Amino acid sequence: MFSTITNANFSDVMIVESIDKCIILRDTLKQKINLKAPHASITWIPQNVEDYAIQAKKVSTKSFDTNEDLCSLKQYILFGVKGIAAYAQHALNLNHEDVDIFNFMEESLVLLSKETYQEALLSELIRTGEYGVKVMALLDAANTSSYGVPEMSNVSIGVGKRPGILVSGHDLKDLEELLIQSEDAGIDIYTHSEMLPAHGYPQFKKYKHLVGNYGGAWYNQTKDFETFNGPVLFTTNCLVPPKKSATYSSRIFTSGATGMPGWKHIDATLDNGQKDFSEIIALAKTCKAPTEIEQGELTVGFAHNQVLSLADKILDAVNSGAVKKMVVMSGCDARQKSRSYYTEFAKALPQNTLILTSGCAKFRYNKLALGDIGGIPRVLDAGQCNDSYSWAVVALKLKEVLGLKDINQLPIEFNIAWYEQKAIIVHLALLYLGIKDTHVGPTLPAFITPNILKIVQEGFGVQSITDVENDMKILKIAS
Ligand code: SF4
Numbered sequence: 001m002f003s004t005i006t007n008a009n010f011s012d013v014m015i016v017e018s019i020d021k022c023i024i025l026r027d028t029l030k031q032k033i034n035l036k037a038p039h040a041s042i043t044w045i046p047q048n049v050e051d052y053a054i055q056a057k058k059v060s061t062k063s064f065d066t067n068e069d070l071c072s073l074k075q076y077i078l079f080g081v082k083g084i085a086a087y088a089q090h091a092l093n094l095n096h097e098d099v100d101i102f103n104f105m106e107e108s109l110v111l112l113s114k115e116t117y118q119e120a121l122l123s124e125l126i127r128t129g130e131y132g133v134k135v136m137a138l139l140d141a142a143n144t145s146s147y148g149v150p151e152m153s154n155v156s157i158g159v160g161k162r163p164g165i166l167v168s169g170h171d172l173k174d175l176e177e178l179l180i181q182s183e184d185a186g187i188d189i190y191t192h193s194e195m196l197p198a199h200g201y202p203q204f205k206k207y208k209h210l211v212g213n214y215g216g217a218w219y220n221q222t223k224d225f226e227t228f229n230g231p232v233l234f235t236t237n238c239l240v241p242p243k244k245s246a247t248y249s250s251r252i253f254t255s256g257a258t259g260m261p262g263w264k265h266i267d268a269t270l271d272n273g274q275k276d277f278s279e280i281i282a283l284a285k286t287c288k289a290p291t292e293i294e295q296g297e298l299t300v301g302f303a304h305n306q307v308l309s310l311a312d313k314i315l316d317a318v319n320s321g322a323v324k325k326m327v328v329m330s331g332c333d334a335r336q337k338s339r340s341y342y343t344e345f346a347k348a349l350p351q352n353t354l355i356l357t358s359g360c361a362k363f364r365y366n367k368l369a370l371g372d373i374g375g376i377p378r379v380l381d382a383g384q385c386n387d388s389y390s391w392a393v394v395a396l397k398l399k400e401v402l403g404l405k406d407i408n409q410l411p412i413e414f415n416i417a418w419y420e421q422k423a424i425i426v427h428l429a430l431l432y433l434g435i436k437d438t439h440v441g442p443t444l445p446a447f448i449t450p451n452i453l454k455i456v457q458e459g460f461g462v463q464s465i466t467d468v469e470n471d472m473k474i475l476k477i478a479s
Contacts, residue, residue, distance in 0.1 A: 001085035001105075002257035006420035007218075007238035008086075011259035016052055041113060064115045068449050073121035074112045075447035076424070080128035081108050083425025086170075086236070087135040087386050089257065093173045096142035104131045122455070129432030132425040136389035140303075143172060148202035150303040150383060155199040156212035157298060157367075159290040160188050165280055166214055166228050166290075168192040168221070169235035170384050172201070174255050177274040178233060178281075179207040187284045190214040192224065194360060195235070197383035200301025213298060214290055217363035219335040222246065230287040231280045233266075234258050238360075238420070251287070253280050298366055302356075302380035304390035308397055313376060314354075315401065318411065322373050324352040325477055326412045330388040330426065332419030333360035338442040342417055344468045346370065346379075353477065354378055356394070359385030359426075361417040388426040392433050407434055413475045414438040415465065418445065431460050439475065441465030 003009040003018055023045065035042060040059055046052055057063070061074035088101055104127065111124055144150075164187055167175050175198055179189060188211045191198055196213045198204045215224030218238040225232055225248040234254045241260065242249050255266040255275060268276040307314070317323040327349065333339060346355060346365035355365070355378060362381055370378040382390040391412075399407050416427055418440050430438060437460075444453065444464050456462045465471055472478035 001082050002089045002236075003259070005082045005086060005237060005422070007240070008236065008257050009259040010239065010241055011261050011265075013261075014259040014265070016049070019046075019052060039113065059113060061112055064113065069451045070116065070118060070121060072447050072449040072452045073118065073125060076445075076452070077108055077121065077124050077128050078112055079421045079424040079445070079447070080125070080132060080428045081105050082421040083423075084128070084131055084135045086257075086422055087139045087425070090171060090173075090236075090386070091135070091139045091142040093171060093256075094142040094146045096138055096145075098134065098138050101131055101135050101138065125428070126432060128425070129428035129430075132429035133389070133392070133432055135425075136386050136429060139386050140389055143201070144303075144305075147172060147176070147198075147204060149305045150197070150200035150301040151202065151306055152299060153200045153205070153301040154297045154299055155191075155196065156296075157214070158212065158295045159190075159214065159292045160211055161289050162186060162188045163284050163287045164188040164190050164211075164214075164228070164230045164290050165284045166190050166192045166225070166230065166232045167195050167235060168218070168232060169237065169256075169258065170194050170386075171235035171256055172198060172204075174233065174235035174275065175204070178277045179204070179210060181270075181274070181277050182281045182284075183207065183209065185281050185285065187230075187281065190228075190290065192221075192232070193218040193238075193363075194384050196298065197300050197358075197381070197387065200303070200306075200383065215293065217333040217360045219333070224293075225252070227291040227293055229290050231283045233277070233280055234260075234263075251283065294367075296367075298381075299377055299379075300381045300383070302377075302390075303382045303387055304393040304397075307356075307380060307382070307390065307394050310376060311397070311401065313374070315398075317374055317376065322352060323354055323376075324350070324411065325475075326354045326356055326410075327475070327477070328356045328388070328391045328412060328414045329361055329365075329417070330356070330358040330382075330385065330391065331361040331417035331423045332385065333363050333417060334419045336442065339364060339417070341442055341465060341468060342415075343368070345415065345471065348468050348472060349477065351378075354380060356380050356382065356391050356412075358382040358387040358390065359417075359423070360419075364417075385422045385426060389429070392430065392435075395435070396433070408436050413477065415471070415475070416440050417442070431456075431462070437461035437463065439463050439465050439471060 062071045188209050191213045192215050221240045231251045249262050252263040266275050270276050342364040
């Protein structure tokens with residue numbers, strides 16, 4: 001399921017191979033339980049290459065119900081479950097799993113694969129949010145028990161003189177294995193996009209050759225990879241298909257759920273079970289050092305433990321009026337012009353406002369000079385998109401400390417940027433936790449019908465963004 005999320009895998013060959021593996025597993029299991037249900041998921045066997053696409057149409061979220069609101073809800077749930085699959089896979093890579101989460105995913109897929117009714121789907125949508133919280137907590141535990149608790153850290157965005165490998169995506173385990181294997185190779189390792197938060201983890205700081213972050217958000221790949229000069233390892237999404245004129249394709253490697261025709265996929269493993277990154281390391285040694293595209297530093301590492309260690313300072317600032325509002329601006333980023341809304345929104349926020357961020361959304365404003373409030377940086381970066389969980393933990397803790405009855409009484413607003421399935425599960429998790437009146441944008445997901453939008457708006461106060469000036473008023477930020 002992870003392979004099928006937006007921008008993760010462009011290789012039909014890899015997707016077909018994954019389906020074939022599932023069919024073998026299914027048929028092995030079938031022999032053990034003697035199941036005779038006549039559903040295609042149990043009986044279908046592809047006869048040729050064309051069969052996969054034909055069958056996909058027969059068992060999609062639009063196949064079993066024709067009512068467009070039911071189809072909309074099914075897609076909503078499916079997007080959420082795909083986001084859960086991505087986070088569950090990352091946790092599993094670090095030996096953390098929860099059978100309850102896998103059971104939920106299976107139950108959801110069964111519900112989507114038959115005729116059903118609206119109430120059942122609405123209740124499953126809320127459960128999807130519940131399991132979104134569970135899987136993000138699981139991944140948080142997996143990351144922090146493996147690599148330590150993130151702490152405030154400055155990250156260079158310049159370059160050194162040695163050749164480098166650029167690591168993109170969300171899989172910390174891949175980064176760790178590459179760091180171990182390249183330790184004395186005379187090369188440097190840089191993070192890109194969603195791998196930036198790795199610099200906040202104590203276990204990664206011990207690698208002196210993890211020297212900084214190069215470039216911006218994922219959609220800048222086509223220019224960042226040209227000037228990086230060395231190999232790039234994609235540990236997961238989001239990938240951008242290279243332009244015909246791209247010179248870097250021979251330097252790009254994928255691993256895990258990702259794939260792109262023409263790019264090498266790392267399948268081999270070493271005797272110790274680690275992925276074998278020797279080909280990338282050998283290639284890096286033959287490349288030029290990265291071309292400098294910017295200088296300076298970013299500050300990362302504000303996951304929930306670090307923020308809660310500053311809780312007294314933040315509460316003092318709230319009580320004195322130095323901090324009037326906190327705005328969670330987590331989620332994804334993409335190339336569309338409409339996303340400049342988030343840059344303008346960050347710029348327009350009054351000086352007494354903190355921005356709580358995570359995911360690629362931060363690249364719209366994390367290089368702006370937004371300053372600090374009494375030593376607290378105005379942009380607090382919790383990490384990857386799944387680290388939006390940190391903002392829920394912080395909100396629940398502040399509610400408790402302040403003795404509030406309702407989480408919505410906190411001076412925290414949520415303005416979430418969505419792009420793909422992981423942002424959907426992050427948002428559903430917030431709704432499950434009772435957070436109301438969230439803003440999402442820059443557009444609503446195409447699968448949401450007017451009736452389903454009405455239900456979500458009436459139940460949770462979800463609103464689509466408008467323009468910066470108007471949203472400042474709606475969120476009661478403008479003075
Ligand atoms: S945060 Fe979203 S847009 Fe950014 S790389 Fe992750 S999935 Fe893609």
